Amino acid sequence: MQETLDIIIVGAGPIGLCCGLEAKVRGLRYMILEKGCLVNSLYHYPVNMTFFSTSERLEIGGVPFVSNNAKPTRNEALEYYRRVAVAAALDIRLFEKVETVGKNANGFEVHTSGGHSYQAKYIVMATGFYDMPFLLNVPGEDLPKVTHYYNDPHFYAFRKVLVVGANNSAVDAALETWRKGAAVTMVVRQEEIGTRVKYWVRPDIVNRIQEGSIKAYFNSCISEIREQEVDIFTPEGKITLANDCVIAATGYQPDLSFLQKLGIELSEDVVRKPSYDPVTHETNVPGIYLAGVICGGMDTHSLFIENSREHAIKIMDHIAGNLS
Known part of the structure; x- marks a missing residue:
């Protein structure tokens, strides 16, 4: 027994x-x-x-x-x-x-x-x-180019990367992939980078955005993901970006x-x-x-x-x- x-x-x-x-x-x-x-x-x-x-x-x-x-x-x-x-x-x-x-x-x-x-x-x-990641619930989220688990930045070298989110995981992914040569764009629902971001990292991402090294769309969200593009709703309207990879750091x-x-x-x-x-x-x-x-x-x-x-x-x- x-x-x-x-x-x-x-x-x-x-x-x-x-x-x-x-x-x-x-x-x-x-x-x-x-x-x-x-x-x-x-x-x-x-x-x-x-x-x-x-x-x-x-x-x-x-x-x-x-x-x-x-x-x-x-x-x-x-x-x-x-x-x-x-x-x-x-x-x-x-x-x-x-x-x-x-x-x-x-x-x-x-x-x-x-x-x-x-x-x-x-x-x-x-x-x-x-x-269990929070999903974007948008068309194309199930494409192989989309991940909710960012790992190693080398994989993204010289690629067009879209990072969704504005807290620690998103900021780390944006900075690390950019430093490996990726063209990085961030999509952020809020009006600024998250206040819980590590205090020694937050100034770095803010400065990279301000100087234009990393493009950021605030008060914005992804509406659709396709093989080579993404659509984003921004305060100025819908825009379409060329894209190779999406890192959805949504928590x-x-x-x-x-x-x-x-x-x-x-x-x-x-x-x-x-x-x-x-x-x-x-x-x-x-x-x-x-x-x-x-x-x-x-x-x-x-x-x-x-x-x-x-x-x-x-x-x-x-x-x-x-x-x-």
Whole structure:
């Protein structure tokens, strides 16, 4: 008969790993399930990305994070979290997507891709939000030339690139591809570059736009994408630009529909915040907890690694107390 674990943690991002570390410290039987690679969301960040936070604010489990500069890079973060997982010998099953979670006599039964099933008394959802982009919902968005996941700027060298958005991802894509020789145009719904853009980067993009190196259309939006052109609605009317590639840096959203399938209630406003106790992080479904950015619903800018680490402590303290 299959062993019933104390906890199954869904998501092997930094907060999911943090939950695993806290469970192990308390002697709880746990398993971490992840649909992709280790810290899958961080892996999909642009290869040259630098974090806004300093390295010590990204630390988990008391393990020092030493980086070459105060603000670490994506590659340094990937190496750090891998070392944490190895050093702690965390029980992680990668590339195993959770498909269903059902109640049973022992607590919960979890079915994953590949036909695997596991039993646990408690479930912790630490699934983040990076895997579901906000779509433009315009004709041509499904063309191969369009991506919602900007990665390496070299691919765009000497090409006509349109970047949609005005926050960190869009600004990084615009500046990096321009520096590799791309002809870059930005399309921005608002009247200016986003105020949340990293303070050492924002002056750079503003200056490049002002000098004309990067063209920007503010208060504008894409209306159609074709193989070699894009149409843009601007305050001066519709214009058509020659184009090779579109980087739609429009942001991402959590998979709230999966939470609803579990019976977790969402607020009826635009934030759609899941229902949970802020002291214990247990949801309205007894035995299911939330950790990390998923707690904010659609407000994905309120929770980060540094202010979500405490979620793991609250959750594991409550579960350990229930099991004692």
